[in-house]
Amino acid sequence: MANSNLPRRIIKETQRLLSEPAPGISASPSEDNMRYFNVMILGPTQSPYEGGVFKLELFLPEEYPMAAPKVRFLTKIYHPNIDKLGRICLDILKDKWSPALQIRTVLLSIQALLSAPNPDDPLSDNIAKHWKTNEAEAVETAKEWTRLYASGA
């Protein structure tokens, strides 16, 4: 089975994620693959995503922790650093990855990204342009999408 030889580090991280979850974040491994996590992040208060529940998937590649986890939004979201496939533009998922980072720190960073969109380093050009030219209107759209796609259920 795929979970034999799971590194101690992953087991420890998983245990801790389950026993002491970070506020507004839940992550649980899939039953048949301990490297695949179902993640939920609550939209931070005072952000356009407040009230939303966002589903993500997180996968720990073979090289983890020397290589970063792969994370993707499954819930549609209107955000300048997230594209329509749910891919996330976040430095620690790319060149700023360090093996001393963890699943928890990654998810906290993503939560922080929802509070502070960065249209200067966009993944989605259209949304970023919208954000820069008319932030109020872009925020309205983000709220609208949160209502439409992230309302819980």
Add this chain to the structure above:
Amino acid sequence: MDSEDDMHDANDLESLDDDFYSGETAMGSDDGDAGYDFVDNESDDSEDITSHRQQQNYTILSEVDIRQHQEEDINRVSIVLSISRSAACILLRHYNWSVSKVHDEWFADEENVRKAVGLLENPVEMQNARELSCGICFENYPHNNMSTAACGHHFCGSCWRGYIGTSISDGPGCLMLRCPDPSCSAAVGQDMINILATDEDKEKYSRYLLRSYIEDNRKTKWCPAPGCDFAVEFVMGSGNYDVCCNCSYNFCWNCTEEAHRPVDCGTVAKWILKNSAESENMNWILANSKPCPKCKRPIEKNQGCMHITCTPPCKYEFCWLCLGAWSEHGERTGGFYACNRYESAKQEGAYDESERRREMAKNSLERYTHYYERWATNQSSRQKALADLHSMQTEKLEKLSDRQSQPESQLKFIIEAWLQIVECRRVLKWTYAYGYYLPEHEHAKRQFFEYLQGEAESGLERLHQCAEKELQVYLDAETPMKDFNDFRTKLAGLTSVTRNYFENLVRALETGLKDVGSSNSQATCSKTSSSKCLGGKSKIGKIKAGGTTSRSGGPSRSLDESNLWSCDQCTYVNPRSTNTCQMCEHRRCTT
């Protein structure tokens, strides 16, 4: 071409002739035709000056040299700043291996420099904790089984190995490795790599370090020849960028294209771009066979020279470039060499080919094609000449040495000749890019340029002919010693004359032919110092094999067997039919 190597070769040749003539004094003095420019060795110091100047221009570095230079720089910084060698190495890499820049920055603001590169001033030491948790694998280990950079963030050996290995496989960024802790910027240097990494990774790291020393340094570059491991350190500020690597590849230090004097880097870039844009149209040109103009059978050019003889029974002799009859080419018609002169298609329309070309002359593609074809032809002739040179060095010289009972050391003049042919092909090739960009409306310049180019072509053909076809006789059979000695004199002479001519040509083109109209002689014979016709028989001296023109020495003598005479002032070889040098208008000396 004034490179150190050439100089050595020229000197070798001179000493060779020394030996040769000391044993065979009678030869040459008897034979009025054999003489060339005999000069006293003592009077010939100009070359040493040239070679000295060239020598200071650049240095070729082997891997051993590079490592040694790098070690020296690291040691210097380490001693002056009182820091570890590993820290010195990190600093040098950060400042692109400039020792003076490291010193300047460090003494201006040490704290800031330390921060920028991640060198902590006071290493943190963990207090007496017995067991620590590794921040990567989360396992607990005894304190002394773990390692840390100067910051005190401990990780276990296996995690360090993985961390370093991942970074090294990501590329040269590993030279700027920091502590794995994301909030920490402490540098991880070669000392730690050497303790913690696998042997394979240590080796890779050390290669990246070596490469960085060349690639991140403004003063050094790798030789661009495929498979060559030499690097070149260049001293800025001299105008000439030509570099000759120890692998014998000549390239331009500035743009790293193949050496391209007399054309400048900008023109080369334009020309290369143009070629790639036009390359689809040009494919047909690259086909290396053409129909014989007489019998129409396809002829493949298998010798470097433009003089083609069709296979029997036709045996028609023609020029590869213009497909014109060879009888209308060459020295017999007074150095007239039509095929490089595009404009000359305007002449009589003597053959169909030139008719056709004249009609198409207005077409710019046709114009480009003209230059490109000749550029490419010279390029492949050069490749061919390189191959010939190689086969000469590897087999033919030995055979010749057998046939003519001469030690191989006495046959270096043949290698000299082939080296010169290779170099001439290179120059000639670039004159076609030069010609393409020479403005159409500058008629006087164009005319003079084409004239010079034509002379260069025919001079080179003469040398090529001699080194290729005339040599064949001596390869095929044993011949009288005197014949071979005459051949030696002729080929060495042609080599020397051709070298001079091409050097003058390069200089004239580089100065933009600016003396055109008034005194061509100044443009092309600028290196000439005062020369007088000294009467009387020349003394037996050494054949002057090297580059510069004759300064003392005998009168110009006729190279009788080919109806030529060498100009006393510029050394250009002129046909007997004229008494005025075609190059510099100096009158033939007839004493």
